[in-house]
Amino acid sequence: MxxxxxxxxxxxxxxxxxxxxxxxxxxxxxxxxxxxxxxxxxxxxxxxxxxxxxxxxxxxxxxxxxxxxxxxxxxxxxxxxxxxxxxxxxxxxxxxxxxxxxxxxxxxxxxxxxxxxxxxxxxxxxxxMRPMSLLESGHSSGAASLAALMDGDRVRGRDAGLSVPGIIDRVCVGGWPALLDATPTDAGRWLRDYLNQIVLVDIQELGTRRRDPENIRRLLASLARNVATSARVTALAKDVGGADGPVARSTVDGYLDSLHRLRLVENSPAWAPHMRSATPLQSSPTRYFIDPSLAVAALGQGPKQLMADLNATGYLFENLVVRDMRVYAQRSGGAVHHWRDQNQNEVDIIVTMPDGRWAAFEVKMNPDDADKAAATLLSFSQKVDQAKVGKPAAMGVITTTGFAYRRDDGVSVLPIGALGP
CATH class of the missing domain: 3.40.50.300 (P-loop containing nucleotide triphosphate hydrolases)
Known part of the structure; x- marks a missing residue:
């Protein structure tokens, strides 16, 4: 593009x-x-x-x-x-x-x-506007169109050739136009400077009261460790306070407000469909950075550390997917949510459209986890009162590499390097 x-x-x-x-x-x-x-x-x-x-x-x-x-x-x-x-x-x-x-x-x-x-x-x-999606940065083929999926089409194609290490590089580099050709090492330096500017200058300029830079750094690190979860403010307050005990909730709320106003974090609100199940739903949002590279920089990590802990990297990969899905959904007027009940059953991404159509997606780094993720989606779709909200326009498992195709059970498998608007 x-x-x-x-x-x-x-x-x-x-x-x-x-x-x-x-x-x-x-x-x-x-x-x-x-x-x-x-x-x-x-x-x-x-x-x-x-x-x-x-x-x-x-x-x-x-x-x-x-x-x-x-x-x-x-x-x-x-x-x-x-x-x-x-x-x-x-x-x-x-x-x-x-x-x-x-x-x-x-x-x-x-x-x-x-x-x-x-x-x-x-x-x-x-x-x-958000940092570049993989399609915009030239790392996705765009063969699997979200709009086509929402229309019920059978999308097919393959990814743009990114390997898992290549995807991890994109998590570390992010979608910043200034870093399109940067190495992860150079991008890490740029991003740490970026966050330092945010902490020392931008947040301070938002209000009349000075914000403690070390507290903000600890909050960024806590948000990075809790990315793609619904971590409560009380848990964040403990991390910010460290050995001295938790800081006041109002202090963390003020810091979070500053990060939101600077567009550095973008949480996914909970979706509350009509459910057949009597299990109460959780209404707390899932926490994400506007770009996963900010989480990597806040933790001082790089590709080597991420490759050594793919379980933790899966949460950063989810942040990457959510970033791209927001870009693609917005093109059609859509929005991205999540769903979670109090039994901790969850669906990572719910895309809703202004005309009432909706779709559900699970995010898995390992393509071999598609069977389990598809079962989760099919079970979830049966809990939704489809007489009130309609059938899902699409269900899909978004993963790292491979081909985009629809399974016999109706769930599509979608490598992130094939997604597009």
Missing amino acids: VEGAGYRARVVDLELRERLSAIGAVLIEGPKACGKTETATQAAATIYRLDVDAAARSAAAYAPDVLLDSPAPVLLDEWQVAPSLWDHVRRAVDDRSPEKGLFIMAGSATPRDDINRHSGAGRIGVIQ
Whole structure:
């Protein structure tokens, strides 16, 4: 997926074009360095980089019309450094109605006083952007389309040739555009510097109260050890406090809020279908980083350590799969959830679509575990009250390598290197 002079196309490119043709302004949200600016630049006629352009920041404060009256679409990059722009953009969209595609706002953090952002409804559309999926980075064939699966098609094909060590490299390197050609060693250095910047600068800039850097580092390490689980805040508080005892829950909640506002973590909410079983469901979210490489960097690990402990690496692989499935599901307007009951029966990924269709997926590093995972999915589908939520549009086992195909029991086997939107 490559376009233009050095620009590698993203799944959200088409979504951005569609939104610009339908609404006055579009906000692209995502973590730093995930490619928001490059993607927005492809569609913009005028570009203001507010984080580095002092003149543009002054204009935003004292004469915003000078910026907003530029040839459209106008890109306001890192708009959150001048949060008053939100209301000015909203008013400009109203004043110039019914014109569409006037402004693109890109930001890597949510301002603290974001209560008024709800007033952007109908004027400012929001697009979530994440680090590159394997399809976008050139490591997936895309032969197994999620949209085709949701339509009931029998997808088939093979992966792009990644071995298990190659997939582990992608877990360590991540989907950051700056690291496309980096080795895991070089990527590890970059990512540790990235997290250090987050801890020492970005989180501190979000509020008036200083956050303890060592506490934040311990929280990142705890989240990394608990990735793909529903670890409770009380457990995280113990890890953060260490030998001195757990820190206050409110302290951890504040740290987690900062990480969410910086788009560094993205949990999977629980799916609550109508169930035939009387077993209560768990409503706590499953914790993930926006990209598994952040978990690897927070733990100071690399490919050698991950290869030596494939059981633990399976949780990081699940984070990789969830990242990609979010990218692919978003293209069709879908969302990613998880399901777990109080007996600890669970399904790793539930994809839901706006029209009510849903699909269930299990994640397994070892392709030989497909039989067990398929049995889990078939048992789960029988617990769902299909008279109320319908039959699953698809069920699949997402694994590391091999071919994409549908089994006789209706469950598809899907190597991550074959997935696409």
